[in-house]
Amino acid sequence: MPPEETNITRRGFIKAFNSLLAATGVAVILSPIIAFFWPKNLEEVPSEPVAVGPDGSISNGESKKVRYGRYPALVINLPELGLVAYSAVCTHFACIVDYNTSTHEIECPCHEGYFNSKDGSVISGPPPFPLESIPVYVEDGTIYIGGET
Numbered sequence: 001m002p003p004e005e006t007n008i009t010r011r012g013f014i015k016a017f018n019s020l021l022a023a024t025g026v027a028v029i030l031s032p033i034i035a036f037f038w039p040k041n042l043e044e045v046p047s048e049p050v051a052v053g054p055d056g057s058i059s060n061g062e063s064k065k066v067r068y069g070r071y072p073a074l075v076i077n078l079p080e081l082g083l084v085a086y087s088a089v090c091t092h093f094a095c096i097v098d099y100n101t102s103t104h105e106i107e108c109p110c111h112e113g114y115f116n117s118k119d120g121s122v123i124s125g126p127p128p129f130p131l132e133s134i135p136v137y138v139e140d141g142t143i144y145i146g147g148e149t
């Protein structure tokens, strides 16, 4: 049985391969330019305050995670202190922390890091630094984090 013939010529293959290389080169050059001008919502730390929700939307002893620039933030309504906010990014290896409503501590699930919810300081575990504190305030019935206070 004779082998099947294909319709691809050597010249056609080289032309297609050159086009692919040219497209790859253009993508490599344009990617950093596009990334530089990408929208503001990917800012590391937003320059403007971020709305969390209506005042009272976080019950006493509860928490809420919100997007804060490129990373999430953890807003907690502490039983004695009221509203506090921290970066939800663990200072060890950048896992996302969570608030434990029973112990009132902030926990990192990756390597058992524990933070004090009153000031973000490290209680135990491998995190080398406290959680980054974020200003939180209520204005016109809305909770905001970040920005000018």
Ligand code: FES
Pocket (backbone or CB within 6 Å): 090, 091, 092, 093, 094, 095, 108, 109, 110, 111, 112, 113, 125, 126, 127
């Ligand atoms: S990443 Fe949080 S304790 Fe390791």
